Amino acid sequence: xxxxxxxxxxxxxxxxxxxxxxxxxxxxxxxxxxxxxxxxxxxxxxxxxxxxxxxxxxxxxxxxxxxxxxxxxxxxxxxxxxxxxxxxxxxxxxxxxxxxxxxxxxxxxxxxxxxxxxxxxxxxxxxxxxxxxxxxxxxxxxxxxxxxxxxxxxxxxxxxxxxxxxxxxxxxxxxxxxxxxxxxxxxxxxxxxxxxxxxxxxxxxxxxxxxxxxxxxxxxxxxxxxxxxxxxxxxxxxxxxxxxxxxxxxxxxxxxxxxxxxxxxxxxxxxxxxxxxxxxxxxxxxxxxxxx
Amino acid sequence: xxxxxxxxxxxxxxxxxxxxxxxxxxxxxxxxxxxxxxxxxxxxxxxxxxxxxxxxxxxxxxxxxxxxxxxxxxxxxxxxxxxxxxxxxxxxxxxxxxxxxxxxxxxxxxxxxxxxxxxxxxxxxxxxxxxxxxxxxxxxxxxxxxxxxxxxxxxxxxxxxxxxxxxxxxxxxxxxxxxxxxxxxxxxxxxxxxxxxxxxxxxxxxxxxxxxxxxxxxxxxxxxxxxxxxxxxxxxxxxxxxxxxxxxxxxxxxxxxxxxxxxxxxxxxxxxxxxxxxxxxxxxxxxxxxxxxxxxxxxxxxxxxxxxxxxxxxxxxxxxxxxxxxxxxxxxxxxxxxxxxxxxxxxxxxxx
Amino acid sequence: xxxxxxxxxxxxxxxxxxxxxxxxxxxxxxxxxxxxxxxxxxxxxxxxxxxxxxxxxxxxxxxxxxxxxxxxxxxxxxxxxxxxxxxxxxxxxxxxxxxxxxxxxxxxxxxxxxxxxxxxxxxxxxxxxxxxxxxxxxxxxxxxxxxxxxxxxxxxxxxxxxxxxxxxxxxxxxxxxxxxxxxxxxxxxxxxxxxxxxxxxxxxxxxxxxxxxxxxxxxxxxxxxxxxxxxxxxxxxxxxxxxxxxxxxxxxxxxxxxxxxxxxxxxxxxxxxxxxx
Numbered sequence: 001x002x003x004x005x006x007x008x009x010x011x012x013x014x015x016x017x018x019x020x021x022x023x024x025x026x027x028x029x030x031x032x033x034x035x036x037x038x039x040x041x042x043x044x045x046x047x048x049x050x051x052x053x054x055x056x057x058x059x060x061x062x063x064x065x066x067x068x069x070x071x072x073x074x075x076x077x078x079x080x081x082x083x084x085x086x087x088x089x090x091x092x093x094x095x096x097x098x099x100x101x102x103x104x105x106x107x108x109x110x111x112x113x114x115x116x117x118x119x120x121x122x123x124x125x126x127x128x129x130x131x132x133x134x135x136x137x138x139x140x141x142x143x144x145x146x147x148x149x150x151x152x153x154x155x156x157x158x159x160x161x162x163x164x165x166x167x168x169x170x171x172x173x174x175x176x177x178x179x180x181x182x183x184x185x186x187x188x189x190x191x192x193x194x195x196x197x198x199x200x201x202x203x204x205x206x207x208x209x210x211x212x213x214x215x216x217x218x219x220x221x222x223x224x225x226x227x228x229x230x231x232x233x234x235x236x237x238x239x240x241x242x243x244x245x246x247x248x249x250x251x252x253x254x255x256x257x258x259x260x261x262x263x264x265x266x267x268x269x270x271x272x273x274x275x276x277x278x279x280x281x282x283x284x285x286x287x288x289x290x291x292x
Numbered sequence: 293x294x295x296x297x298x299x300x301x302x303x304x305x306x307x308x309x310x311x312x313x314x315x316x317x318x319x320x321x322x323x324x325x326x327x328x329x330x331x332x333x334x335x336x337x338x339x340x341x342x343x344x345x346x347x348x349x350x351x352x353x354x355x356x357x358x359x360x361x362x363x364x365x366x367x368x369x370x371x372x373x374x375x376x377x378x379x380x381x382x383x384x385x386x387x388x389x390x391x392x393x394x395x396x397x398x399x400x401x402x403x404x405x406x407x408x409x410x411x412x413x414x415x416x417x418x419x420x421x422x423x424x425x426x427x428x429x430x431x432x433x434x435x436x437x438x439x440x441x442x443x444x445x446x447x448x449x450x451x452x453x454x455x456x457x458x459x460x461x462x463x464x465x466x467x468x469x470x471x472x473x474x475x476x477x478x479x480x481x482x483x484x485x486x487x488x489x490x491x492x493x494x495x496x497x498x499x500x501x502x503x504x505x506x507x508x509x510x511x512x513x514x515x516x517x518x519x520x521x522x523x524x525x526x527x528x529x530x531x532x533x534x535x536x537x538x539x540x541x542x543x544x545x546x547x548x549x550x551x552x553x554x555x556x557x558x559x560x561x562x563x564x565x566x567x568x569x570x571x572x573x574x575x576x577x578x579x580x581x582x583x584x585x586x587x588x589x590x591x592x593x594x595x596x597x598x599x600x601x602x603x604x605x606x607x608x609x610x611x612x613x614x615x616x617x618x619x620x621x622x623x624x625x626x627x628x629x630x631x632x633x634x635x636x637x638x639x640x641x642x643x644x
Numbered sequence: 645x646x647x648x649x650x651x652x653x654x655x656x657x658x659x660x661x662x663x664x665x666x667x668x669x670x671x672x673x674x675x676x677x678x679x680x681x682x683x684x685x686x687x688x689x690x691x692x693x694x695x696x697x698x699x700x701x702x703x704x705x706x707x708x709x710x711x712x713x714x715x716x717x718x719x720x721x722x723x724x725x726x727x728x729x730x731x732x733x734x735x736x737x738x739x740x741x742x743x744x745x746x747x748x749x750x751x752x753x754x755x756x757x758x759x760x761x762x763x764x765x766x767x768x769x770x771x772x773x774x775x776x777x778x779x780x781x782x783x784x785x786x787x788x789x790x791x792x793x794x795x796x797x798x799x800x801x802x803x804x805x806x807x808x809x810x811x812x813x814x815x816x817x818x819x820x821x822x823x824x825x826x827x828x829x830x831x832x833x834x835x836x837x838x839x840x841x842x843x844x845x846x847x848x849x850x851x852x853x854x855x856x857x858x859x860x861x862x863x864x865x866x867x868x869x870x871x872x873x874x875x876x877x878x879x880x881x882x883x884x885x886x887x888x889x890x891x892x893x894x895x896x897x898x899x900x901x902x903x904x905x906x907x908x909x910x911x912x913x914x915x916x917x918x919x920x921x
Contacts, residue, residue, distance in 0.1 A: 022826050027733055030725055031733055038726060038744060041793065042794075043744070044763055045751075045763065046747070048760075049759050094660075094665050097661040102658050113669060114669065119901040119902065120677070120898065121855025121897055123875040123876075124855065124897060124898060128676035128680050132676055163673065166673060182655065186654060194656075195656035199657070217749070220750045223752070224751065224752025225752070227858050231879060247754050247755065248754055251862065263755040270752070270755075271750075274747065275743070277750075364820075366824065366825075372818065376812070380815065382836045391819070391822055392822035395822065395823055395824040395825070447822055
């Protein structure tokens with residue numbers, strides 16, 4: 001499922017010479033339609049979040065963050081991301097190294113399998129962990145005996161987060177490393193570098209923009225995941241609620257201002273993610289052009 | 293149909309691609325626009341085709357006397373062939389060639405049966421019969437180019453324009469195809485202009501060569517004319533290997549030839565081709581430039597000698613027949629005298 | 645038996661990287677996913693059919709599949725226009741719009757959910773204009789459709805953009821020089837080249853919409869038989885401790901998702917069939 005948020009797939013537009021332009025009114029019409037569509041579907045929700053969050057004024061807005069449960073939710077969200085992102089980062093690098101640098105049977109099957117979490121509904125992602133670690137699950141009795149809780153506790157949330165953000169780093173690095181080829185690594189090896197040295201000094205600098213890109217996308221999804229986490233969390237206030245879950249609770253209690261206030265934090269995160277993403281794309285293309 | 297371009301000026305932002313260029317292509321001739329990258333030749337071709345426009349008010353294009361400057365590309369009756377063929381990937385050869393006929397307005401559109409006949413005739417003309425159901429990716433480079441040509445011819449153009457048509461092909465295919473193009477042109481007599489940076493190609497097949505450099509036309513003439521009587525140092529150097537000698541070196545060597553005393557005194561540049569150089573063994577007092585043989589290369593039909601002038605330490609490249617080389621029994625480090633059978637100097641080319 | 649061709653094993657770390665990859669993949673993805681299938685395999689056939697084909701479940705399929713395909717279709721149409729405009733036209737703020745397209749990727753689904761509900765509720769910004777005309781969006785299927793359109797938007801646009809950007813301008817110039825009108829050039833030359841990307845974008849948007857939960861669950865109202873999407877039904881069953889029922893439905897969705905994944909891979913191979921030109 002190569003949706004091209006991949007850095008390697010981004011292209012710059014070019015402007016065509018005159019013979020192949022549409023009539024000016026057509027261009028205006030199409031541009032208008034495109035902007036209306038984007039404005040209606042994308043900008044409107046953004047604006048709505050901030051409007052609703054500030055409906056009772058700035059004071060109420062900031063008060064929402066002084067709630068202990070809200071702070072706990074923020075901490076849990078950060079914790080889940082702080083574990084999930086590095087895990088998937090290491091995996092992504094390992095998988096990209098194996099797939100991009102070597103030829104073996106089943107390579108395309110492996111690549112497809114890595115994309116699996118994208119194809120799975122978040123709710124199902126949560127469900128399958130319940131099936132294993134829940135009270136009636138495979139490991140349920142064992143966990144109970146050892147007084148360990150995964151489902152309805154923090155470990156479950158972390159696991160579900162890892163699952164849904166599983167492919168992000170890998171699918172950025174794989175096409176990138178494939179496009180970059182192996183020549184530089186071979187050169188390093190012939191000059192006597194060990195595997196780790198080659199990786200650290202040659203490969204890593206080349207893929208750094210892809211890494212950043214994958215990390216920020218992975219992080220955005222990790223912090224914003226809702227469906228999967230909803231299934232495994234048990235919704236215990238102050239303990240097993242991430243920010244999205246906390247938003248749900250507040251909303252269902254008709255505490256709209258607080259719900260949108262917490263939501264606005266995530267919107268800011270999303271905007272920062274988009275800005276960073278654009279920045280990284282720009283830097284990446286700069287680096288590529290300089291290398292030519 | 294003859295083509296005329298008058299005072300074409302074209303700029304892209306700060307960059308001037310064409311600086312007041314005039315061009316006249318007689319009817320039925322095969323003309324080459326020859327020049328290095330950036331000389332403006334492709335831009336000129338595209339302006340003739342209508343794919344680009346000259347700067348507003350800066351130039352006109354006339355086809356057979358009729359002003360087509362503001363006529364859109366699709367209505368100029370030009371056939372355009374690109375360096376990388378630009379075949380429609382998802383259409384068969386047949387569909388590619390039929391395209392121009394099928395997009396005609398309803399009134400002018402021929403029936404499918406007529407289209408089919410025309411496509412088959414064109415395939416035969418370009419010697420690709422039987423390939424009508426193939427897809428472009430199944431064809432070789434030379435075949436693709438001929439399909440592109442057939443496609444352009446299908447709409448019965450008055451003028452054929454080719455943009456580096458052989459640039460994407462291997463050396464051998466390139467030679468075969470350009471000779472094929474020449475024979476083809478002799479059959480159909482369609483006014484044809486092609487752009488190339490390969491002087492060998494232009495000189496071999498064109499009726500007339502237009503040499504361009506840095507947004508201007510340097511010279512127009514038959515291949516023989518431009519080669520034998522180049523109008524400027526640029527043309528001379530572009531069309532073949534050249535040695536550049538100083539007037540003083542010649543004067544010292546007693547080789548004034550047909551050059552004026554003024555030229556020799558002012559130390560102007562004298563241009564001579566490697567094969568116009570005569571090499572004899574050194575004899576004191578005899579005319580000629582003294583030089584030492586650095587290197588002899590005998591791989592090929594002629595022998596190439598790399599020489600170094602004794603006085604100025606500057607290099608000379610000479611080309612002599614293998615027979616002459618054997619007669620003279622020349623070897624590396626031998627001292628020889630260099631004489632010129634033919635050489636050129638250019639009026640404006642004085643350097644103090 | 646060596647898995648790796650000899651000349652490729654100059655670089656070290658194959659065993660380590662592949663081993664870790666397979667281990668992690670198995671642990672995090674494959675084993676948990678198999679749990680769903682194994683659980684369902686233990687069901688008797690009639691029980692399975694009852695779990696996945698009862699009226700309430702069927703109603704949820706109709707809604708999920710129906711709204712998802714409609715939303716994906718709308719995204720193909722408008723996504724094509726957006727991609728075309730972004731790739732080919734310059735206008736002030738183009739970069740911003742281009743970055744915004746990824747918003748549904750970056751925004752948490754719950755946030756999208758409550759934002760959309762706020763907009764389309766009776767007294768919401770848009771809702772208040774539509775209600776007097778009898779158009780209800782919040783808590784109806786229309787609301788579900790709108791939410792699914794939101795989250796599918798980037799898939800079509802991002803799939804089309806690189807393909808559009810890679811189109812050779814010469815192709816269009818040739819068509820123009822052969823006498824084709826602009827519309828003929830677009831419909832006969834450009835669209836066929838874009839077809840695989842359009843289909844892939846549709847499949848991706850559809851697959852995402854099918855499994856979507858967070859953005860939909862607030863605006864839909866979750867009324868059984870009316871506005872209950874399949875993922876919600878799964879959660880409802882879980883809360884009622886009907887693990888078997890939930891898992892069975894999950895398996896149905898998983899199978900569909902995997903088939904879609906397969907379809908997308910096939911589409912991408914198909915799109916390369918004319919490539920070598």
